Amino acid sequence: MSRSAPVVPARVSVAVAIALALTATACGGGGAESTPGGSGVRDPYFPKAGNGGYDVTHYDLTLAYAPDTRRLTGRATITARATQDLSAFHLDLKGLDVGKITVDGEDARWSRTGQELTVRPHDDLDEGEVFHTTVRYSGTPQTITDPDGTEEGWLPTADGALALGEPTGSMAWFPGNHHPSDKASYDLTITVPEGLRAVSNGELAGETTTGGRTTYTWHTAQPMASYVATLAIGDYDIRRSATADGLPVYVAVDPTRTEESRQVLARIPAIMKWAEDTFGPYPFSSTGAIVDRDTDAGYALETQSRPVFPGVPDTGTLVHELAHQWYGNSVTPKTWRDMWLNEGFATYAEWLWQEDHGGDSAQEIFDALYDHGEETYDDLWTFPPARPTSAAHISGSPVYQRGAMVLHKLRQTVGDTAFRALLRDWAALHRHGNADTDDFTTYVEERAPGKDFDGIWEEWLYRDGKPASD
The missing domain is CATH 1.10.390.10 (Neutral Protease Domain 2)
Structure with missing residues (x-):
């Protein structure tokens, strides 16, 4: 935010370790009886963020957005592994109306208190079990005011919307385990009125238009913390290129900023070459940028593989947000204190x-x-x-x-x-x-x-x- 590769051990989610500690406390250090997962991971600054008892491995989000009414319709399928025997578990979701929840295809009971969406599956979940939770939801997503006064979550713009998540804004547009300690891969499918574009993290896997609406499919294979997930909907000029090493560069620019941004964005390949020489192999499968209008957000953000800028960035800011792809997005803090x-x-x-x-x-x-x-x-x-x-x-x-x-x-x-x-x-x-x-x-x-x-x-x-x- 701006205000051949070495062998690396297999990823172990920090959320697993936190959840196991919570389980030991709840069950007196062990026991076979299923209990609810924790309603937060006790982050020092956001204690209710995240949830205990499971580790998310994948989010599959299917969304539709109507800018004229600001209505979002969504279906989130969350693949996770239980880290304890679970009678219930929590998801973070702020605002929006929940219509139905299923766990492994069976209807589940649920209740809400604040940002906590408590899900009670038809059958208890065993420790180590992989399960799939589908949440159907809709409504007008909220803009969240951060403790420092900045705005995040879902930001309506003149021609669409911009979703920014640091530190807790992602829970305004999809349910999940919204703490940086639990990273996952993503598939995101978003349908918008024909003529608008929808840009997200990772790779554009599909684009189809029918009946006056266009559907975009984005795929993020590498683990991503939810706070650096993004979705930008609007009128964008798209530029596709590649670095000298063949890394895809995907840039989306608001048409009012196209010409003035051209020179600085043309430096992305050179910055990436310098960064790899300095920090090591790039950790993701593409790079790029989203440049919106100056008034669409109050800050730049290192959204994974495709940082967001409100207006044309200077070179220093571009370097800062691209460096975050190594430090912040690949190496992610365990808590917000870090x-x-x-x-x-x-x-x-x-x-x-x-x-x-x-x-x-x-x-x-x-x-x-x-x-x-x-x-x-x-x-x-x-x-x-x-x-x-x-x-x-x-x-x-x-x-x-x-x-x-x-x-x-x-x-x-x-x-x-x-x-x-x-x-x-x-x-x-x-x-x-x-x-x-x-x-x-x-x-x-x-x-x-x-x-x-x-x-x-x-x-x-x-x-x-x-x-x-x-």
Whole structure:
């Protein structure tokens, strides 16, 4: 957000570990009796986000949207594996009317309280069982105001709609396990009035028009956290190309921004080449961008494989959101407290790009921030990057700028060559998985034995206030 590959272990969802802990608590450390899954994963800032007792592996979403009435009709089929014996389980869904729910083809009972949709299957689910839940729903999707005052969820636009999910907005347009610890593959089919386009993540697998309506099918094979799922409906100019290595580039631009965006978007292949040289192999099967009008959203967002920009981005912002494909989208935080692992890394990517392309060096940027950064970012020293004071601050300046400063302190300590290896190997180690701050600090210490990082962790990562100068 902007305000041959190494062998990687098989993905294990963090939601599984959290769910097992909840099960042990509910069942006294074990027992055969089925119990409801947890109604949240106890995230430090969004405790009701996500759900315990199961791990989603795939979402199959079939949607239809009428911009003139702003009515969305949906069918979500969610494939998941039970991580405990389940008598009931929860889904996150805010607003919208639920018509019917089935589990493995059998009608299920359900109830709602706030964002919690509680599903009671006809038969209890056994631990390890793979099950399929289908939810039919409809209504006017909501725009959600984030704790920091920004808007997410379903954003109506002049010619359609834009769906943005960070941190909790995706539950406004489809039911699911909406926490970054549970990633899944996606198939999304969306029908809109003929003449409009519908753009999402991954690959365009089909486009057909009949009876005055056009249906688009998108497929995302790699695991994706729901907060970086997107859907953009409207009048777009589409540009298809490829990088020198053959990676597909799919760009959708609002016609009012076509000409002025052409030059910066033409840099995507060059940025991707630089990013792969810097961060390692690209983790997804395509890249690109969605450029909407300036008024359609209040921020850019690193939606997976196809970041969204409100208006034409500058090069730095484009670099930032593309760097997130490695740090944030492939290596995803275990909780919302770990956002600096997204934003600090993407911000430092901007510094590296400048340094490698004739701009200020990362050291010069660091020094300027340390000396008078509070003149630009008045909250720069108000809290440490690894401990935002509340949900309203997970996108605050310390998470971005001071998070990048932590990385620069590491670079100063280990040297340029070792630091570049740290960046690449961190992205490879947790490719398509999740990680938290403890994982990162342990990783750094293991990779650089004999180096003392205690001062960096204490002064720059965890302590309030401006660190003392060296």
